Amino acid sequence: MLLCADIGGSFIDFALVHPDGRLEQRHAVPTPVDDAESFITALETLCAPYPALPLHIAIAGVENPQTGHVHAANIPGILTVPLREKLSLRTQRVVRIGNDADCFALAEARFGAARGHRNVFGLILGTGIGGGLVLDGQIVPGLGGVTGELGHAPVVIAPPFLTDPDEVAATVPLFRCGCGQSGCLDTIAGARSLERLHLWAGGTPETSHAILRLWEEGDRQATRTLSVWMTYTSAALAHVLNVTGSTVVPVAGGLSNSDLLVQTLDRAVRDRILSPTSQPLLRRAILGKDAGILGAACLGPELCYDPC
Numbered sequence: 001m002l003l004c005a006d007i008g009g010s011f012i013d014f015a016l017v018h019p020d021g022r023l024e025q026r027h028a029v030p031t032p033v034d035d036a037e038s039f040i041t042a043l044e045t046l047c048a049p050y051p052a053l054p055l056h057i058a059i060a061g062v063e064n065p066q067t068g069h070v071h072a073a074n075i076p077g078i079l080t081v082p083l084r085e086k087l088s089l090r091t092q093r094v095v096r097i098g099n100d101a102d103c104f105a106l107a108e109a110r111f112g113a114a115r116g117h118r119n120v121f122g123l124i125l126g127t128g129i130g131g132g133l134v135l136d137g138q139i140v141p142g143l144g145g146v147t148g149e150l151g152h153a154p155v156v157i158a159p160p161f162l163t164d165p166d167e168v169a170a171t172v173p174l175f176r177c178g179c180g181q182s183g184c185l186d187t188i189a190g191a192r193s194l195e196r197l198h199l200w201a202g203g204t205p206e207t208s209h210a211i212l213r214l215w216e217e218g219d220r221q222a223t224r225t226l227s228v229w230m231t232y233t234s235a236a237l238a239h240v241l242n243v244t245g246s247t248v249v250p251v252a253g254g255l256s257n258s259d260l261l262v263q264t265l266d267r268a269v270r271d272r273i274l275s276p277t278s279q280p281l282l283r284r285a286i287l288g289k290d291a292g293i294l295g296a297a298c299l300g301p302e303l304c305y306d307p308c
């Protein structure tokens, strides 16, 4: 068995995980976000009744493999400590840390909508756009700990050949992204960005849910907005599939609650990839709130598996 924690900016979701994915003793405690000592103590307390069981963590952040520092925007207090090393020392056990989007992809590949596939790209269409890449049952460790970050694909570019002011005004603007770049997919495709895109396209202020509902009802303005969204999101995702050879894309996040959005994006992506297929590639994820904990469980050799 393993101890697994899914750590967000508000709560630490904690459970014992059996090799078959069953969860036990699940409970949540508030996440201490402002200082590393309180954060480490909270996990030490959770682990104390279970000596020696490995601790696996899914966190909304990235562990730098060189420094061991975990950059998690919602938990600034842990930024400057080598977290895994400190936790391992204090809790006297093996500790593994994974990015939450990577853990989501791993969980869906192992236990969820992508079971039986070797190459899996997990896509999150939520407040932000995220992703995780799993090959042969393993997360792909990237440069600086980063892989699968589709949201920061620089898809919107300033066309250098346009000089007519009307044409320039008609192009999607280069919105600034939280990562410091401009024109990332996240700046037009996340839930808040979709609302901004809708305003830019001439719509009235609406929530992302309302925009999707209007689009599903055939509203002309929402159709314009979603047409831009679909063009850029499908382009970025087609690029990912051509490069990674992923044969299935489990989709999670608030925007994925629209079946029509997932189906329309699936068709748009299949129209743009090199290898045509009549089989849907995108499918709704099925693990919901369990994905973080179950993905964390798969970070080490304990639950390693052959996907086929």
Ligand SMILES: [Zn+2]
Pocket: 151, 152, 153, 177, 178, 179, 180, 181, 184, 186
């Ligand atoms: Zn970005």
